[in-house]
Amino acid sequence: SLKMASDSPESLMTLCTDYCLRNLEGTLCYLLDNETLRLHPDIFLPSEICDKLVNEYVELVKTDSIFEPHESFFTLFSDPRSTRLARIHLREQIVQDQDLEAIRKQDLVELYLTNCEKLTAKSLQTLVSFSHTLISLSLFGCCNIFYEEENPGGCEDDCLVNPTRQVLVKDFTFEGFSRLRFLNLGRLIEGVNVETLLRPLASLAALDLSGIQLNDVGFLTQWKDSLVSLVLYNMDLSEEHIQVIAQLRKLRHLDISRDHLSSYYKFKLTRRVLSLFVENLVNLTSLDISGHTMLENCTIPSMEEKMGQTSIEPAKSSIAPFRGLKRPLQFLGLFETSLCRLTHIPAYKVSGDKNEEQVLNAIEAYTEHRPEITSRAINLLFDIARIERCSQLLRALQLVITALKCHKDDKNIQVTGSAALFYLTNSEYRMEQSVKLRRQVIQVVLNGMESYQEVTVQRNCCLTLCNFSIPEELEFQYRRVNELLLNILNQSRQDESIQRIAVHLCNALVCQVDNDHKEAVGKMGFVMTMLKLIQKKLADKTCDQVMEFSWSALWNITDETPDNCEMFLNYSGMKLFLECLKEFPEKQELHRNMLGLLGNVAEVKELRPQLMTSQFISVFSNLLESKADGIEVSYNACGVLSHIMFDGPEAWGICEPHREEVVKRMWAAIQSWDINSRRNINYRSFEPILRLLPQGISPVSQHWATWALYNLVSVYPDKYCPLLIKEGGIPLLKDMIKMASARQETKEMAR
Secondary structure (H helix, E strand, O other), rough: HHHHHHHHOHHHHHHHHHHHHHHHOOOEEEEEEEOOEOOOOOOOOOOOHHHHHHHHHHHHHHHHHOOOOOHHHHHHHHHOOHHHHHHEEHHHHHHHHHHHOOOOOOOOOEEEOOOOOOOHHHHHHHHHHHHOOEEEEOOOOOOOOOOOEEEOOOOOOOOHHHHOOEEEEEOEEEEOOOOOEEEEOOOOOOOOOOHHHHHOOOOOOOEOOOOOOOOOOOOHHHHHOOEEEEEEOOOOOOOOHHHHHHHHOOOEEOOOOOOOOOOHHHHHOOOOHEEEEEEEEOOOOOOOOOOOEEEEOOOOHHHHOOOOOOOHHHHHHHHHHHHOOOOOEEEEEEEOOOOHHHOOOOOOEOOOOOOHEEEHHHHHHOOOOOOOHHHHHHHHHHHHHHHHHOOOOOHHHHHHHHHHHHHOHHHHHHHHHHHHHHHHHOOHHHHOOHHHHHHHHHHHHHHHHHHHOHHHHHHHHHHOOOOOOOOOHHHHHHHHHHHHHHHHHOOOOOOOHHHHHHHHHHHHHHOOHHHHHHHHHHHHHHHHHHHHHHHHHHHHHOHHHHHHHHHHHHHOOOOHHHHHHHHHHHHOOOHHHHHHHHHHOOHHHHHHHHHHHHHHHOOOOHHHHHHEEEHHHHHHHHHHOOOOOHHHHHHHHHHHHHHHHHHOHHHHHOOOOOOOHHHHHHHHHHHHHOOOOOOOOOOOOHHHHOOOOOOOOOHHHHHHHHHHHHHHHHHOOHHHHHHHHHHHHHHHHHHHHHOOOOHHHHHHHHH
């Protein structure tokens, strides 16, 4: 079912929501006084649509760097007569006091505020407006919501330094929240009296007190007939806590797990405590005791433990106290405990670190509220993906994507998640992944590169991009990828390995793409960036992959793109060409890449006069004799000169070397090449070669062009015969055969 889910197209509802949010002005809204968004007066939207608009908006602001948040977005939902909200999930810095204030007239049933650190006690007052309808409320990680700003009465000197003091609100309670059943107060600020806060609530069904230290939880028994879910993650427990929990007989879900790295805990779990839970909490279907140290042995003897087929029947349980369960648990959290490695665990789903299934269950269970645990679980997944084969690939990928999206600013998750993605997207898993899923991977990788200048994240992200077909799979984010890579390459201090991967990616991105893409990337500063890299390498006197890739990238980006060729000349590209030639006379790959690029420059008529200097012409002529990289360097040098000759004797504005002498050397070079040479070159179009055929001004250029075509269509007929026909080469060749000025051997070859 996961395979199907990842493959199916987005629903029409999702597509429309996304489109409207990205084009609010053109769809639901108009701009008042050029700044405030207003809803069109004839629009009436039910809660099914409004909830989705708000929740998707929050998601887009959080995960899509190109999406611009709107100051007045929440005011669109201020009037329940035209827009209804019922269930909304708001996160992080996106939400401020005035946003909640804007929707206070709505009859909210469910309001999740997760890590909304900008909310203050003003929002507590706004919550009261929802008190008559609210059933579910989460204030998880809203660390400032119980603080208000107090203006000191007399304004002394320190008034300027600190005009407001943060004061804890002591008098707020959930008085009047008559329908509230589900409440999450995770990571509540110290100093708030939880008991007083909650006392007015008549019948709580679910309560989450993660990360709060309460020494007395006796007050929980007031809900012993209604409480079905209790989360006390990271609370240091004592015997008193255990006795209170045992009285909450309606509990179906109990979570007393902890992060074993976060602080010192006195409490140790015993066999007796687990037995007490099993005996008293008869409705229990889910229990999480992750991170706990077992004080005594809760397991059955190891001989018996290893016997028989793995079973989830309580009677066969390897954990002795769980033999008293009536039926297997739906979920049992054993992450970072020794118990998860046992054979017979009486639960359908177990979180732990024993195998892939347990690790994935852990990532799934803890991602939203416990990034500190999730990053360690993803690290385990990374090892599984790296060393063995992942059997639940799609689930693994989707969980890692979700974690990376959810915790965009958490360094540990970004490091471990980006590393896991590299292994989960490599070629052996390729067949199992849909286009949609692979695009999601690319999106989170680019988010990571944007948010994190940290070396490890950048390297992992670049390496992961190398697992994709470039440029095809990155085309939908073309501008953004290029901007990010150029950004990496323009940093003053650089990690060698990242530099190498980034240049490789840049090169691949401009290979075989349309000219408008190349022009756009050129305008982003691509040419300049590559020349700077070459300059640095020259200064260090090193010719490595970065140097070769940079020239190769320039060769690709100047192909049939005159603007980029001009940039190359304007930024002293020719000076660097000569210096590289002099510094690295033996580097064949380098020579080929440089001459390929100059071939592109020579194809642009307006730029050719800049190549017409004694120094350049001598260099090109001498390279005609080069044996570097087979015939490639000699071939490209001859190509450059063929275009220059095509401008006629009057364009030859130099005394040395003589035009005739160069022509002679060109004939000699062409005659020395093997006509069946296999080639290290890739033509997307023959247009620049074909224009050298119908002319009589330079027979040698005509001959070079005919040789090039003959070689390519005879060595690679499947690729180049159709191209020659498509671009009208046949009539041009036929006409040339009739030309008096053409040399006999050229006509033979053309025939």
